[in-house]
Amino acid sequence: MSSLTEIKTPQDFSSHTDSLPPTTLLVISFQTPWAAPCAQQTLILRTLASSYPLQTPPVISFLSIDAEALPDISESFDVTAVPYLVLQRDGKVLETVSGSDAAKVREAVEKHAGKGGNTGKLGLPPALETTPRKEEEATDGRNGEAQTNGASASNLSKYAPGANDPATAPEMSSSAGQTEELNKRLAELVKAAPVMLFMKGTPSTPQCGFSRTLVGLLREKGVRYGFFNILADEDVRQGLKVWADWPTFPQLWMGGELVGGLDIVKEELESDPDFFSEYSVGQGKGGMAAPEAQVQPTAA
Template identity: 60%
Template sequence: MATMQEMPDESAFQSTVSALPPSTLAIIYFHAPWAKPCEQMGVILKTLASTYPADAPIKFLSLNAEELPEVSEQYDVTAVPYIVLQKDGKTLETVSGSDAFKVRAAVEKYAGAGSGQSSSLPPAQTVTRPQENGDSTGKNLAGYAPGSQDPRTAPDYSAGEHREGEQQTNKDELHRRLGELVKAAPVMLFMKGTPSSPQCGFSRQTVAILREKGIRYGFFNILADDEVRQGLKEFADWPTFPQLWADGELVGGLDIVKEEFENDPDFLSQHAAGAPKTAA
């Protein structure tokens, strides 16, 4: 699968860009380590990258806007996160901010236009019976690290009222973050473990169903982040996992997913391999 490549300096960026074939779409992501929205946008872009095969004509590049000021000036970067979509040295579109739908729509718009890339799955692996590993159809939120280092997540206990207000702020912030995560890919599976190594039978069965139906999806291992694990129960008003989301809306757990496919053979077919891409 494709990955997002960090550019350490201007020389590496220029050489990488100049070596790209004219037909390759370059997604150039400007970020700053101190900007909280950049952390979330990094998750979104890494998820998008992982939905493309490694040999697809698309390249995801990540740059620290402050450490590469010449490149930032070249692209008129005045705020982060900032994404430039470029092909053959020409800017096709720019996206400023952390709107997941806007970014995904822009990427899919140009990745699907003349790039030779159709909506396809990476090489399939067999989904086996319990006790064995599953497949790698799902795309992980690669590189995601919980924001526990953020000072806003460390309440000040010097005063009860201040603590209560701080906790409410943290809760609102978490819900904003979850709102972006559930939209990080057109179909998102929040599961225990990963598709290649599910940590519960329900997650394993859900992965098997999605694989059987050929659905392209992103996934998040809720065992790796307890904040997301607990917060998503309230955010979704759904107390168990796995949870399947489509286009930012909760579908449900394993039983609901089974019912949806049994009642409608075309359920989620727009997100299957080979289905035409549509802008969000």
């Protein structure tokens, strides 16, 4: 059976693709190891790959690429968000799929490669939900009354402690106070400059292809901006994902409001070329914001 091959270097990618005949369907998955939808995508592709027999020459080849570790390859396929699937044959892109919807991924692969074996037995995972779940009712095992999302919806006056209940309330954790302090800091950071870029690395040395591309767009439009290297501050890196409800980086903020990542910024510029006009200092004259807006991470 076929398998999902991990590509670790540009040389690995070149040698692998050069070894394939032009008739082979290349299924390339761009992902990052820290994102849950990417883990879902990997599981989907491993399942699909195992349903296709290993042949010589190969009819289909499944590849996995860390989009941030290999930014040149990502940019060559115009990858702006992950997970992202590219189906290619003889050097020509046939189709792309954004997201980890198992049905869409399977449909795209089978459209160009034909059906494999019985993936139903292997269990393709369902698509991840991207919208909040509706409140679900559970039943309190002790008194049979309804609970919603873990909170009792019963009349508490009827409640009596059971024999196994703790004698006293659990000690309050200090994490709530820490979270409040971090959120206050994040609220200040996103307003540290009229345009704030939270990125991996710095504008002079970006540490991922998405950050480098977004920096290039800002410079091209002559936008003055502040930046924050999220790799140097884990609290901000993890906290901003939750506080902003946006799980990936880079993140661009304007006037204290989240614009989004590279893909959103590109969409905004396509629909409105003057999107950054309010913050531009002239075409080709882009630079950083005033030094006080170039926020530095706190010491670890």
